[in-house]
Amino acid sequence: MGLDYALVHLKYTIPPAILLSAVYAPLCTRLDLYRIAFLISIAVLSTIPWDSYLIRTGVWSYPPNAVLGPTLFDIPLEEIFFFVIQTFNTTLLYLILSKPLLHPIYLVKEKVGDKWKFVKIAGHLRGWGWVQNGGAHTYLGLILIWAVPFLVLLWSLAYQFLVQLPWTSTLLPIALPTLYLWIVDTLALRRGTWVIEAGTKTGWTLWPGLEVEEALFFFLTNCLIVFGLVAFDNAVAIIDIFTAHFPSRHELPLPNLLLKALLLPARAYDDDRVLGLQQSVERLQKKSRSFYLASSTFQRRLRIDLIFLYSFCRVADDLIDNAESPAEAKEWVQKLRKYLDLSYGGGTKGGDGTAIPANDVNRGVATMYVMNQFPPETCLSLMLLPTNHLAKEPLYELLKGFEMDLAFDKYHPSGQIKTERDLDLYGARVAGTVALLCIQLVLFHYPGIPEMKAKVLMADGHDMGIALQYTNIARDLKVDALAGRCYVPNSWLKKEKLTAETFIVGLKLSRPPSDFFLHKVEVIRSRLLDRAFEFYEKSVDAIEELPPGARAPMRVAVESYMQIAREMRNPGYVVKDGRATVPGWKRILVAWQRLYGPRR
Numbered sequence: 001m002g003l004d005y006a007l008v009h010l011k012y013t014i015p016p017a018i019l020l021s022a023v024y025a026p027l028c029t030r031l032d033l034y035r036i037a038f039l040i041s042i043a044v045l046s047t048i049p050w051d052s053y054l055i056r057t058g059v060w061s062y063p064p065n066a067v068l069g070p071t072l073f074d075i076p077l078e079e080i081f082f083f084v085i086q087t088f089n090t091t092l093l094y095l096i097l098s099k100p101l102l103h104p105i106y107l108v109k110e111k112v113g114d115k116w117k118f119v120k121i122a123g124h125l126r127g128w129g130w131v132q133n134g135g136a137h138t139y140l141g142l143i144l145i146w147a148v149p150f151l152v153l154l155w156s157l158a159y160q161f162l163v164q165l166p167w168t169s170t171l172l173p174i175a176l177p178t179l180y181l182w183i184v185d186t187l188a189l190r191r192g193t194w195v196i197e198a199g200t201k202t203g204w205t206l207w208p209g210l211e212v213e214e215a216l217f218f219f220l221t222n223c224l225i226v227f228g229l230v231a232f233d234n235a236v237a238i239i240d241i242f243t244a245h246f247p248s249r250h251e252l253p254l255p256n257l258l259l260k261a262l263l264l265p266a267r268a269y270d271d272d273r274v275l276g277l278q279q280s281v282e283r284l285q286k287k288s289r290s291f292y293l294a295s296s297t298f299q300r301r302l303r304i305d306l307i308f309l310y311s312f313c314r315v316a317d318d319l320i321d322n323a324e325s326p327a328e329a330k331e332w333v334q335k336l337r338k339y340l341d342l343s344y345g346g347g348t349k350g351g352d353g354t355a356i357p358a359n360d361v362n363r364g365v366a367t368m369y370v371m372n373q374f375p376p377e378t379c380l381s382l383m384l385l386p387t388n389h390l391a392k393e394p395l396y397e398l399l400k401g402f403e404m405d406l407a408f409d410k411y412h413p414s415g416q417i418k419t420e421r422d423l424d425l426y427g428a429r430v431a432g433t434v435a436l437l438c439i440q441l442v443l444f445h446y447p448g449i450p451e452m453k454a455k456v457l458m459a460d461g462h463d464m465g466i467a468l469q470y471t472n473i474a475r476d477l478k479v480d481a482l483a484g485r486c487y488v489p490n491s492w493l494k495k496e497k498l499t500a501e502t503f504i505v506g507l508k509l510s511r512p513p514s515d516f517f518l519h520k521v522e523v524i525r526s527r528l529l530d531r532a533f534e535f536y537e538k539s540v541d542a543i544e545e546l547p548p549g550a551r552a553p554m555r556v557a558v559e560s561y562m563q564i565a566r567e568m569r570n571p572g573y574v575v576k577d578g579r580a581t582v583p584g585w586k587r588i589l590v591a592w593q594r595l596y597g598p599r600r
């Protein structure tokens, strides 16, 4: 009996496992636990017969003074643990690196003449020959015979998806653990913790002390793990986005369902949904760093629907904001309203408060309308708004909020915002509504919340939306002034001996404004932030009442945005380029902390 092999684990495989677990813990979902368990079971079950054969036929051995003693099918327990921990570590690294990805956007239709289709890993044929001949190539052959058929199977199931993914979530999680295990293996072989018998190896080395067979073994096993994970993600992506093929919710899809998804012919994919999602993710990434970061913490269909909702709101807001004239902006509002009328079929809310879904005829007519009336790059975002899970009222209310923006012109620089109540109403319309829509999606994807509780959540969420809008206005004082808009209530301006006109002119000046004026701006900004925090404090505890799966992500969404407000409140903070921002590293830190729990 000896401790050598156990020490390899204690020194080299368990510490990275602890580190990776600590990094991933707050992001870990039930689906992740399921796939870790699934993969480890497959890894252990498929390796035991092969490894046991290798030991019994004397291809490799473990000196008795290097292992603890207990074995399973002649395999030392430390070795069985190795299969578990290697799969665990590579899986966690893969999960960390691919967390930001939204997998359904990498689904593609099979292309005619796709060169990847013909890439075959045909090494197993070579492997058979080597094993039959025996001798120096035996171990190499056995590795190929064992690993290549699994790789070919996984490749043929998921190659289209695999080649679309960024290298950081395919090559990197293969390369890093492989290199690390090569180093660990070199040390173990040198110490004689395990031994490859002389007659069955080629004697080739990758570097002094690292046999080619061992190097290949670790490379191929990490390929197997990552290919397996990619195939799993491919199947889940198909289930999540193609709701027409997979209408039910599957929190933990069974292997037969995963296989069914992978075998769905690529020609049956709904290309518009994939393209629409790709465009929406791109839009989100470009336009909102806070919500882009937060979106990666939401899961699966809820994440997809939130992104579609974001994209709809963004497209609608931009159409109106970027219109060349007030008349054009008004026309966009009318067209958007008409689109909602058609999508919801003019129906009303159901008795239980939920929206009556539009029937297929309405959908078809609404789609035709969008295609004829809106710019091509906006069509998919408008059409993919998940109207079936959303009540129509907040959407119409949002349009009323956009209409309030149309009241700003050079004769009316305060638009419809005269008093604090007007500003609250504006916030309620453009952001309270967005919060209601987000919560409706949460409650649809995590059903079972009692009606009374849902109403309280809606009311608190609505306040949180207003908090975010106050933050948005405090952040954009200069940007809005450049657009000729002043959202600050007249009563507040009056207190600082300003008017909407003087406020806008002061902020628009090309030369630096006087300290006296800047002080007034900061007083106003600080008042806006006080109001933001008033609404925030009133509603923040309600996040902890949301369904468990949505709590931490919602915390991240809200807090990453409110961090902008916190930054502006820091003494000495200077708003650069007219707009307050949060440095990238701080954004990630805040998200990270909020995944662990609420601010106390």
Ligand SMILES: CC(C)=CCC/C(C)=C/CC/C(C)=C/CC/C(C)=C/[C@@H]1[C@@H](COP(=O)(O)OP(=O)(O)O)[C@]1(C)CC/C=C(\C)CC/C=C(\C)CCC=C(C)C
Pocket: 287, 288, 291, 292, 294, 295, 298, 306, 307, 309, 310, 313, 314, 317, 430, 431, 432, 434, 435, 436, 438, 439, 457, 460, 461, 462, 464, 465, 468, 469, 472, 476, 539, 540, 542, 543, 546, 554, 557, 558
């Ligand atoms: C994670 C994820 C993808 C979330 C999506 C959230 C979403 C749908 C946002 C819509 C954003 C949008 C474009 C709305 C149009 C109206 C508008 C401009 C509203 C302002 C957003 C600011 O975004 P941004 O800074 O990018 O805009 P500008 O550059 O200034 O044009 C708003 C400030 C509103 C955002 C409000 C919310 C997201 C609601 C937040 C509240 C909740 C989610 C509820 C929390 C729950 C409880 C129970 C308290």
